[in-house]
Amino acid sequence: MSSITDTDMTASTDTRARSTTMNTWGLSWRGLRTVVDLELRQRMRSKRWLVALAVWFSVIGAMTTLVLVATASMSRYSGDTEATAGPMAFGLITLFVLGAGLVIAPAFTATSINGDRNQGTLATLQATPLSTVEIVAGKLVAAWAVAAVFLVAALPFIVWSMLLGGISVVQVLICFAVMFALIAVVCAVGLGFSAMFDRSASSTVMTYVVVASLSVLTLIVPALATVLVTVDNTTVRVYGLPPEAEWEYQQAIDDWYMADQDLDHSWENGAPAGFPAPPVQKCSWHEVTTQVTHTDRVWWMVLPNPFVVVSDAAPLPSSTKADPYYVDLGHYAAVSGDPLAGIRATVREAAIGPETERDDCIWLYTYLGYNVSQEYSGTTITLTAPDGSRPDYVSPVEPRVVTTGTPVWPWGLGANLLLGAFFFWVAVHRLKIPYKRLRKGTRVA
Amino acid sequence: MAGSGAQPGVDAQPGISVRGVRRCFGSVRAVDGMTFTAPAGAVTALVGPNGSGKTTLLLMLAGLLQPDEGEVTVADLDVLRDNERARTAVGWMPDVFGTWDSLTCTEILTTFARAYGMSASAARARARDLLDQMHLTELAGRPARVLSRGQRQRLGLARALVHDPQVLLLDEPASGMDPRSRIELRDTLRSLAEKGKTILVSSHILSELEEVYNHAVFVSRGRTVDAEIVQPVAAERGWRLEATDPVALRVFLDRADIPYTQTSGSSEVIVQLSGWDSAVQLVKAAVTADVPLHTIAPVAGRLEEAYLALNEERV
Numbered sequence A: 001m002s003s004i005t006d007t008d009m010t011a012s013t014d015t016r017a018r019s020t021t022m023n024t025w026g027l028s029w030r031g032l033r034t035v036v037d038l039e040l041r042q043r044m045r046s047k048r049w050l051v052a053l054a055v056w057f058s059v060i061g062a063m064t065t066l067v068l069v070a071t072a073s074m075s076r077y078s079g080d081t082e083a084t085a086g087p088m089a090f091g092l093i094t095l096f097v098l099g100a101g102l103v104i105a106p107a108f109t110a111t112s113i114n115g116d117r118n119q120g121t122l123a124t125l126q127a128t129p130l131s132t133v134e135i136v137a138g139k140l141v142a143a144w145a146v147a148a149v150f151l152v153a154a155l156p157f158i159v160w161s162m163l164l165g166g167i168s169v170v171q172v173l174i175c176f177a178v179m180f181a182l183i184a185v186v187c188a189v190g191l192g193f194s195a196m197f198d199r200s201a202s203s204t205v206m207t208y209v210v211v212a213s214l215s216v217l218t219l220i221v222p223a224l225a226t227v228l229v230t231v232d233n234t235t236v237r238v239y240g241l242p243p244e245a246e247w248e249y250q251q252a253i254d255d256w257y258m259a260d261q262d263l264d265h266s267w268e269n270g271a272p273a274g275f276p277a278p279p280v281q282k283c284s285w286h287e288v289t290t291q292v293t294h295t296d297r298v299w300w301m302v303l304p305n306p307f308v309v310v311s312d313a314a315p316l317p318s319s320t321k322a323d324p325y326y327v328d329l330g331h332y333a334a335v336s337g338d339p340l341a342g343i344r345a346t347v348r349e350a351a352i353g354p355e356t357e358r359d360d361c362i363w364l365y366t367y368l369g370y371n372v373s374q375e376y377s378g379t380t381i382t383l384t385a386p387d388g389s390r391p392d393y394v395s396p397v398e399p400r401v402v403t404t405g406t407p408v409w410p411w412g413l414g415a416n417l418l419l420g421a422f423f424f425w426v427a428v429h430r431l432k433i434p435y436k437r438l439r440k441g442t443r444v445a
Numbered sequence B: 001m002a003g004s005g006a007q008p009g010v011d012a013q014p015g016i017s018v019r020g021v022r023r024c025f026g027s028v029r030a031v032d033g034m035t036f037t038a039p040a041g042a043v044t045a046l047v048g049p050n051g052s053g054k055t056t057l058l059l060m061l062a063g064l065l066q067p068d069e070g071e072v073t074v075a076d077l078d079v080l081r082d083n084e085r086a087r088t089a090v091g092w093m094p095d096v097f098g099t100w101d102s103l104t105c106t107e108i109l110t111t112f113a114r115a116y117g118m119s120a121s122a123a124r125a126r127a128r129d130l131l132d133q134m135h136l137t138e139l140a141g142r143p144a145r146v147l148s149r150g151q152r153q154r155l156g157l158a159r160a161l162v163h164d165p166q167v168l169l170l171d172e173p174a175s176g177m178d179p180r181s182r183i184e185l186r187d188t189l190r191s192l193a194e195k196g197k198t199i200l201v202s203s204h205i206l207s208e209l210e211e212v213y214n215h216a217v218f219v220s221r222g223r224t225v226d227a228e229i230v231q232p233v234a235a236e237r238g239w240r241l242e243a244t245d246p247v248a249l250r251v252f253l254d255r256a257d258i259p260y261t262q263t264s265g266s267s268e269v270i271v272q273l274s275g276w277d278s279a280v281q282l283v284k285a286a287v288t289a290d291v292p293l294h295t296i297a298p299v300a301g302r303l304e305e306a307y308l309a310l311n312e313e314r315v
């Protein structure tokens, strides 16, 4: 009982003794590893987590099967090539995995610190030379690693969707990298709350509240806020027939109808005979007042939304680069049915805001037998002559094309990372020893 | 108070020094002015009623809790200014030792050894040694969750010793331990003290400390109570007398007009004596009267006497 050896201990203990006095923010590799080891051992050894992983795997698997079956039948129905089924399936599965990840991530950290405190294991760890940051960061890294295992377990299904084509490895990697970062943020939020609240029920609820706010509230709030940014009397410059010319032209059309009721008024084969030609040469600029919604003032509220971040960060399939038509993101989104591109196009379009100039003149060309088509995103209008060529009419209004340029996801991800950093700081601040103040009803040990 | 255990190695080794320490929790004054020193190479007992602030004091010594006022040093390191090094010098065993759900005893010890900066192989060796010392080798591979209270307490002690600390803070270490473990705990403490470590033990089981402590610090209502006033030299206390011929003893006491009580079913008698001098006189008289007296001992231990003499209410 009396032989308490201290041979190689003094030497190794000395290497740890740093000159810093308060080492709250000190971080050493060995200290971090000690805590990560401890946490992982604790989590991985319980059977529960294997069960959870199995359940997760089958849920994602079932979802993937559904998505693949649905997209396959949809693309057959629309007559599109199989290539479009890939992005759609990939997008849906990615969004689903992200959603499921956001739901399970709080479970890994939301009771991490208060749970340890209630078990009486936290104080003994704090009493060692481990710094507060080492303890908190170790817990975060371990929880994040476990969450990452769950995300990686979804990879086989992603690969499955890649078999449908149109999806590159880069796309998968970037989507996963962003998802890892977002999950880490949720883990940090849980950790912060678990340091703030003594009861694990409170910290869990609060973490879910934050996750729900991020993913749902960031959509509802800007949607409601559009009411506030809808302005009634806004002047918009219109290129088209001036009011009096417009009136005259309407008169002419009415007269034509009245002239002979029995005439064939069908537009099936272009303009019916005798239909008055629109005076397109009279098109000029004038101003009208109308109601517009300044979505550009509220769109940024959706930026922190994890689904928006991932969608915006996801690169488009490489096939889109070759096709100049696909420069229009909205067009691509509509054609491919890729939900990631769809979300991305919607957000960026909202960012552009209401039009201040409008080309009404171009629509008059339909009366001349031209084919005027508005692209899927509603921002580009193209004109095709009856013989199929593009006429030399040049719209004076710049086309509003939503492109993949100027990505917005760095802002969203940045906001999320700041949030995570804040909660990490809260956790460290709360565990800083020696404790100055204790929350009411908390015992250190 | 002079100890009955091993003589303290009274060199200038720094131990624990607590000066004018106060700590409140809201309106509760848990520690309300404690001052004492615990020398190195000795076992210091920390004794006081429930809620007198012992655990709170140990938390401050372990570097986990900041005193509102006062100064705390361990092994010559200011716990506030030199927090990390002070923490490294201290081994703290809390009164309740929580366990990690699925870690084995060995893993708990190696984890802590690693936390104190030992290499993986040194940590394993150290864990093996300590488990052996605490007679936990058979349980080494079992999850700590399944340990009994006393086994857990022994594991807690092993954990506190893992980095061979200069200063050892034990909060009720013996609770739940069986007699054999307690004796071994005493031996451990004694041998650590001989090596020059500073040991501060809080315990309610005073008979426990009786044989091992060198110094005692009494606390009550968050304050250290002056040990001098509880010197039992002149205190009235009960003494246990036993003789090979109980009848002769009783006749002697009757004749000397000393009131006694007889303990049920044994040959012992208990007499009230006022201080050591009376005891000496009684022994002399008994020997002169040819009473075959073989035992004379205070009913309660000195610590217990002193403790009871504090006469302070429980909080």
Ligand SMILES: Nc1ncnc2c1ncn2[C@@H]1O[C@H](COP(=O)(O)OP(=O)(O)OP(=O)(O)O)[C@@H](O)[C@H]1O
Pocket (backbone or CB within 6 Å): A438, A440, A441, A442, A443, A444, B025, B026, B028, B029, B030, B031, B048, B049, B050, B051, B052, B053, B054, B055, B056, B057, B095, B315
């Ligand atoms: N975190 C806390 N918040 C509020 N009051 C506290 C806290 N910790 C301790 N106290 C109070 O401080 C006083 C001292 O508590 P402490 O645990 O130090 O007593 P103790 O001497 O260890 O008692 P025991 O012998 O029962 O272990 C008690 O009245 C207790 O209620």
Ligand SMILES: [Mg+2]
Pocket (backbone or CB within 6 Å): B054, B055, B056, B095, B171
């Ligand atoms: Mg206590």
